[in-house]
Amino acid sequence: MDQTTKKGSLSISGSGKAGGGIYDSVRISGAGKIEGAIEAETITISGAGKIEGGVKAKSLKISGSGKIAGPAEIQELRISGSGKIEGDAKTESFHASGSCKIEGSAWADEFHISGSGKIEQDLHAKDVRISGSAKIGGQVEADRFFASGAFTIEKLLSADVIEIKLYGHSKAQEIGGEKIDVRKHEETIWILRWIWSGREAKLETNTIEGDEIYLEYTEAAVVRGKKITLGPGCEIGTVEYADSYQAHRDAKVGKANKIA
Amino acid sequence: MTEELISKKEVLDLTGISYGQFYRWKREGLIPESWFIRKSTFTGQETFLPKTKIVERIEKIKSMKDAHSLDEIANLLSPEMKDRRLSREEISRMGWVAPEVLAYYESVRKEQGSYSFKEVLFLAVIERLRQRELAPDEIELALSTLLVSDFGKIQQEEFAWTLVVLRKEMPGQFVLSRQKPQVSVCLLHAGDILFDPQAQTVVKLELNKLIEEIKPKLAMFDPDPNPKFETDPNPK
Numbered sequence: 189m190d191q192t193t194k195k196g197s198l199s200i201s202g203s204g205k206a207g208g209g210i211y212d213s214v215r216i217s218g219a220g221k222i223e224g225a226i227e228a229e230t231i232t233i234s235g236a237g238k239i240e241g242g243v244k245a246k247s248l249k250i251s252g253s254g255k256i257a258g259p260a261e262i263q264e265l266r267i268s269g270s271g272k273i274e275g276d277a278k279t280e281s282f283h284a285s286g287s288c289k290i291e292g293s294a295w296a297d298e299f300h301i302s303g304s305g306k307i308e309q310d311l312h313a314k315d316v317r318i319s320g321s322a323k324i325g326g327q328v329e330a331d332r333f334f335a336s337g338a339f340t341i342e343k344l345l346s347a348d349v350i351e352i353k354l355y356g357h358s359k360a361q362e363i364g365g366e367k368i369d370v371r372k373h374e375e376t377i378w379i380l381r382w383i384w385s386g387r388e389a390k391l392e393t394n395t396i397e398g399d400e401i402y403l404e405y406t407e408a409a410v411v412r413g414k415k416i417t418l419g420p421g422c423e424i425g426t427v428e429y430a431d432s433y434q435a436h437r438d439a440k441v442g443k444a445n446k447i448a
Numbered sequence: 449m450t451e452e453l454i455s456k457k458e459v460l461d462l463t464g465i466s467y468g469q470f471y472r473w474k475r476e477g478l479i480p481e482s483w484f485i486r487k488s489t490f491t492g493q494e495t496f497l498p499k500t501k502i503v504e505r506i507e508k509i510k511s512m513k514d515a516h517s518l519d520e521i522a523n524l525l526s527p528e529m530k531d532r533r534l535s536r537e538e539i540s541r542m543g544w545v546a547p548e549v550l551a552y553y554e555s556v557r558k559e560q561g562s563y564s565f566k567e568v569l570f571l572a573v574i575e576r577l578r579q580r581e582l583a584p585d586e587i588e589l590a591l592s593t594l595l596v597s598d599f600g601k602i603q604q605e606e607f608a609w610t611l612v613v614l615r616k617e618m619p620g621q622f623v624l625s626r627q628k629p630q631v632s633v634c635l636l637h638a639g640d641i642l643f644d645p646q647a648q649t650v651v652k653l654e655l656n657k658l659i660e661e662i663k664p665k666l667a668m669f670d671p672d673p674n675p676k677f678e679t680d681p682n683p684k
Contacts, residue, residue: 329475346471362495366468394492397456399466409492412457413467425492428457447457 198222200237208241216254225258242275250286259292282313285320293326301337316347321356328360336373350398354389354405361394368398368413372405372421390421453485453496463506476518478509478525508660524663533562545571549578556591566599572662573611573653580651586613586632590651593634602636602655609638609655616647 195212200220208224216222216237225241233254242258250271259275267284276292282299290307299313303320310326318335327343338356345360352358353373372389391406401413405421412428420438427433427444435441454462456470473479485496505525512521536554539545553571563571573594577587590613602609614633632650635641643649 346475348468348472361493364467364471366466366471395494397467397471399468410494447461 195228198228201235208239276309299330310343333365352391354391357388357390357392359392362397363393363395364397366399368396368401368403370403370406371419451501452499453487454499454502455494455496458499459497459502459506462503463510465506465510473506473509473518477522478518479505525660533564534568535562539563539568539571545575546578549574552587553591556588568662569655569659570594572658573655576653576658577613577651582613582650583632586615586634586650589613589632589634593636597636603659609636611636611651611653611655612643612649613651614643614647615650616644 195210197213197215198206198211199215200206200218201215202218203220204218205221205223208222208226211226211228212230214222214226214228214231216233216235218235220233220235220237222237222239222241225243226239227244229246231243231245231248233248233250233252235252236254237250237252238255238257240257243256243260243262245260245262247264247266248254248260248262249266249268251266251268253270254267255272255274257274259277260273261278263280265277265279265282265284267286267288269286271284271286271288272291273289274291277290277294277296279294279296280298282294282296284300284305285302287304288301288306290305290309292307293309294307294311294313296311296313298315299311300317301320301322302317304322305318305320306323306325308325311324311328312330313328314331316328316330316333316335318337318339320337322335322337322339324339324341328341328345328347330347332349332351333345333347334351335358336353336355339358339360341360344362344364346364348366350363350365350368350370352370354370355373370391389405391403393406393408394410396403396406396408396411397413399414401411401415402417402419403411403422403424404419407423409425410428411418411424411426414429414431416427416429416433418424418427418435418439418441420436422436422439422441424439425442427435427441428447429444430447433444433446435444456467459465460467460470470479479497479502483497483501485498486493487496488494508525509521512524516524536550540547540550549571553567553574557567559567570591574587574591577590582590590611593611612635614635616631616633618631633647636655
């Protein structure tokens, strides 16, 4: 942003309204409403803030409840309360530890969700880390995808490296990539293990395609790849492998074919 | 369109690439989303791809991947090159457009200054038509067809836009008011069309293929280290 022109700062504490526009920094700590699109260096919402338009900022922090009624272009987005963006979210780093909802697609280099997150369309990121629960209405495209929570992906999950630690019930329509590794989470603290034991850890998908695949507790119609290893709890309709195939005695497999 | 569809597994078998590469290239946008066709099979929903297109595309990526990054390839393969312009000198120095073609195009050209990608495509089309020895009025007809077309639509990859020039001989007694016993027609179409069997297809040009052919030529043409494309000083 232009350093030479002085832009004003905006601070709403208590209940107040302000117009949209270009600001240096914006702070809402009460119940504030900004009636239009804004552009700012930093935006902090720690009360209940609502921006009735799109947002462009270097950093946006929501620690109370924040709502943006438009698309957001933010380098650094931090949500620790509840945040809602009613449009696409283009970010470089996206961290949500509370609850967040993006009513469009999301872009990020780093995408971390440790609370509960919902993206209504696609997610494009370099690194995806999900440790809470996430629901994605479209496809997920990433370089690396790590999940240790539960997720639902309505379309394709594709990444070079996919590592999933199963806690609850996760779902994806299709999974594709180079290295795919799905394991059941083993709780080390016995009391937690006892609590979790009631919940079924499972990954449900139609097709898994990859070069190197290791699966546990996975239900799939087809698994295709070069090297396939099936661990306990797998229920696979057809396995098609090129180089090697191994299955645990507790894996249920319809048929396994070696393909040329 | 009745195109042969193949599964991803067959794509890998035919081209020798890995799943990792396939999915990476898809994510980079090197394989258009619209080529993925979901169909029900006995194992459930499966994805299929148009055989000729996908094999051709993968071979092209394989041949380019050592010299170019995936982003560069995506840029070369993507149909939009809207901001790139070439000067007249650059076009004539590239040497794949005949001087007559350039001169002819300039005589009908409406714009001034450097050439947009769209115009470079038009030049390539005229060049092709000239090589096929089309009559001057047929070339004019084809150029007019292109000039009034919606270029944005032509660039959409999911439709294989084809430019056809048809010629039909009209026996003397049926020709009403014209001197020539022959009519030429130029059409832009996508998908399968059956033409009048008596009409002769003089030229059939798949524009998407032509675009993909000229892009690497533009990108690889770099006699000096300075940027080969100048940006439009006054974009519309």
